[in-house]
Amino acid sequence: MSASIAPECNSIKEKYDTCFLKWYSEKYLRGNTTSNECDELFSKYKKCLNIVLKEKGIESMLEDARKSMKDSEAE
Amino acid sequence: MKFFENVFTYDYSFPAVSLAYFLRYPNPYSRHVLTTDVIDRYVDPKTHRLHTTRLHLKKSKVPSGILKLLPKGIGGSDSSGQSYILETTIVDAKEGWMKTESRNMEWTGILSVIEKQVYQRQPNEGAVGRLEELSLEEKRSEQTTVRTTVTFHSRFGQGKLLGRKKTEHTGDHTGEYEEEAPKRGLFSSLSTAGIQRTIELIGLNRTRDAVVKSKQGMNVVLERLRSGGVVGVLEGMRQDRDAVLGPDGGPWKRVWLGGNGHASLKEDDH
Numbered sequence: 001m002s003a004s005i006a007p008e009c010n011s012i013k014e015k016y017d018t019c020f021l022k023w024y025s026e027k028y029l030r031g032n033t034t035s036n037e038c039d040e041l042f043s044k045y046k047k048c049l050n051i052v053l054k055e056k057g058i059e060s061m062l063e064d065a066r067k068s069m070k071d072s073e074a075e
Numbered sequence: 076m077k078f079f080e081n082v083f084t085y086d087y088s089f090p091a092v093s094l095a096y097f098l099r100y101p102n103p104y105s106r107h108v109l110t111t112d113v114i115d116r117y118v119d120p121k122t123h124r125l126h127t128t129r130l131h132l133k134k135s136k137v138p139s140g141i142l143k144l145l146p147k148g149i150g151g152s153d154s155s156g157q158s159y160i161l162e163t164t165i166v167d168a169k170e171g172w173m174k175t176e177s178r179n180m181e182w183t184g185i186l187s188v189i190e191k192q193v194y195q196r197q198p199n200e201g202a203v204g205r206l207e208e209l210s211l212e213e214k215r216s217e218q219t220t221v222r223t224t225v226t227f228h229s230r231f232g233q234g235k236l237l238g239r240k241k242t243e244h245t246g247d248h249t250g251e252y253e254e255e256a257p258k259r260g261l262f263s264s265l266s267t268a269g270i271q272r273t274i275e276l277i278g279l280n281r282t283r284d285a286v287v288k289s290k291q292g293m294n295v296v297l298e299r300l301r302s303g304g305v306v307g308v309l310e311g312m313r314q315d316r317d318a319v320l321g322p323d324g325g326p327w328k329r330v331w332l333g334g335n336g337h338a339s340l341k342e343d344d345h
Binding site (some may be wrong): 002009017030046058061062064066068069 | 157
């Protein structure tokens with residue numbers, strides 16, 4: 001599995017990734033699109049990740065990138 | 076602006092290709108991809124489409140050709156050799172398509188590279204179109220086409236060097252350049268257009284290689300998926316890692332940080 005930018009989040013990320021891959025291949029791609037079985041793991045992973053994104057100053061960079069993405073859609 | 080376009084067909088079903096897309100790092104052709112994180116993901120309750128935003132950290136040296144064109148201090152000493160890529164994906168499993176967009180988040184004034192891909196299920200003749208029948212296993216006649224479009228845009232010398240606000244990583248050199256840019260006269264603005272074209276061309280040339288590598292990587296992942304399912308892909312990743320690191324994993328960190336971004340990992344920067 002790919003590594004997280006935040007080494008301390010690797011283990012929760014791996015759990016989440018595994019859950020997602022199972023859900024995606026066994027349910028979503030087979031037409032069962034309403035499910036939240038990985039939500040809990042995802043919010044734990046995100047909580048871990050967000051701390052690091054803030055520390056590294058990536059969060060503000062993300063906002064800018066999203067903005068310019070919207071701009072280019074509007075063009 | 077420069078454009079790159081390419082159409083390619085995978086001999087795999089759409090579900091397999093879309094799964095491989097999310098699973099594609101690491102693979103033997105992606106040594107330059109250091110980390111991947113999911114920062115947002117949800118299913119749109121109306122369309123049932125899956126939206127995903129991921130952040131990749133890639134190893135990338137500013138090409139020396141571009142470096143030469145830049146004012147002193149930019150892209151040089153402070154450049155960490157890493158860059159952030161933001162990737163958004165929308166999957167519609169029912170209609171059998173996936174759209175992706177990837178863009179660089181830093182240095183967008185020097186060169187903004189936006190890659191868009193549209194993956195589309197190719198209906199095979201006489202096949203039953205019901206979704207429940209689609210499996211991840213290979214169906215011989217089923218194919219998925221991907222159209223890749225890459226846009227290169229340099230705003231070099233237009234006083235908006237880094238796009239928007241400064242970031243902590245690049246702040247030191249930004250101010251210096253932004254003050255300098257508006258003072259340029261007609262003569263230098265003519266050459267600015269030339270520099271922009273050159274920068275865009277260098278980006279274009281790099282992309283040709285990158286697109287080939289990315290297909291090779293996808294094909295490795297797809298082959299592993301066909302022979303062993305998701306477990307097979309994960310096992311393949313482990314084997315790749317062991318092959319590079321040796322069983323003890325000792326030089327892991329060194330390779331991780333010191334690789335040169337190409338398939339060869341034997342180089343040691345230290």
